Structure formats: structure tokens, C-alpha cells
Amino acid sequence: MVTPGNILYSAAAVRRMLGLSKSAQVTIREFFKVVWVWVKGQRPTFISKRLFKQHFAEWRKAQSRALQVTQRLDRPNTYTVRNESNGTTYPLETRSNGVFCTCDDFNNQLEFWGRGCCKHGYAVLAHLGFGSLRDYMTAKKVIPLRRASEPAAIYAA
Incomplete structure (x- = not known):
């Protein structure tokens, strides 16, 4: 267990x-x-x-290098990751708050820590040009634009 x-x-x-x-x-x-x-x-x-x-994290990144990533054209932000050595395939979805997989490793991390990244997720991140989950999430952070009618002080922090 x-x-x-x-x-x-x-x-x-x-x-x-x-x-x-x-x-x-x-x-x-x-x-x-x-x-x-x-x-x-x-x-x-x-x-x-x-x-x-x-x-x-490094062990999962190393394992991800042998995986094949395919972007699904029928659904945006959805990928399929295939492990040729054992024949498994997992669907993944990218969101602004992470990369979500259906494998047991990711689900365990999600249950225990509320976030995570499995080897399949690292394969998708590498496919997208990111070296880590933190880099991906930083790039996906949305910073609200200041409206001219709002004081600038509420955006300073």
C-alpha cells in the first residue's frame, strides 16, 4: 500500500x-x-x-525521456503519452494549474499532497519546452490587467 x-x-x-x-x-x-x-x-x-x-522529481524526469507524446487534435490541451517498453498509454490534460494524468502515481500524489507530476506529465512538459512543473505554472500564471478606472495601488504588492 x-x-x-x-x-x-x-x-x-x-x-x-x-x-x-x-x-x-x-x-x-x-x-x-x-x-x-x-x-x-x-x-x-x-x-x-x-x-x-x-x-x-529527477527520477520521474529521467523515466519520462523514453516516452512518446502525441498532441490530440480533437481536444485542445490534451495529449496522449505512450510507453513503448510496456505498451501503456495515458491521456493527459494541461491546465493553468498543472498537468493532469490518469496514472496511479499522479493520483497518489494528488491524494497525498494536492498536486504532483508523474513521468507522463514530465514527458508532456518537455514536449512543451518546460524543464519543470514550476516553470510551466509560472508561465501560465495570469496577471490581471489594470483598468484605467482602478487605482494602481491595488496591483502593487
Whole structure:
């Protein structure tokens, strides 16, 4: 079962971050700002939660490079992302507040944090020329135009 903790702080993530084999025995314990990591046969260490979060996004970006993105002509802001290695296809929709997918990874992120971006979303962002979800959302921010009848002070902040 996927939880808010194990989606980010997993043994698989530790193995990837430390360059360990898939069979390496890893024990992890979550603390306030760090994760205690013990690999069998090695001394325990701490890894910051910030590094886990960076790895979380970078891993999905790396996985997205192998995916094929096709823009759907029948519906604006809609894309199809295909993974040739396993034959799966997911529809995605771009909105000003993010890229929305139907995959389990995205739905888990949405449930746990109210936002997110899966590998399919990163593939669409790259297709659109964006390096991150933050870049996309910043570019899509709508700044209201000031009407001549309104004081400029309400727009300064």
C-alpha cells in the first residue's frame, strides 16, 4: 500500500540514490528533516528529506525521456503519452494549474499532497519546452490587467 511517506522515502529510492544493487537490504526510518538509512554491512547514515524530494522529481524526469507524446487534435490541451517498453498509454490534460494524468502515481500524489507530476506529465512538459512543473505554472500564471478606472495601488504588492 502506498502512503505519503513510502512514496518519497523508500528503500528503492535509497538504492538508486546510493548506487546499490536491487537486492541490497535497506532499512529506513523517517525523522523530522532526515531519513535514517542502514544498508546491511555498512554504517548507518542520514539522508535529508530535501534530497529525497529532489530525487523523486529527477527520477520521474529521467523515466519520462523514453516516452512518446502525441498532441490530440480533437481536444485542445490534451495529449496522449505512450510507453513503448510496456505498451501503456495515458491521456493527459494541461491546465493553468498543472498537468493532469490518469496514472496511479499522479493520483497518489494528488491524494497525498494536492498536486504532483508523474513521468507522463514530465514527458508532456518537455514536449512543451518546460524543464519543470514550476516553470510551466509560472508561465501560465495570469496577471490581471489594470483598468484605467482602478487605482494602481491595488496591483502593487
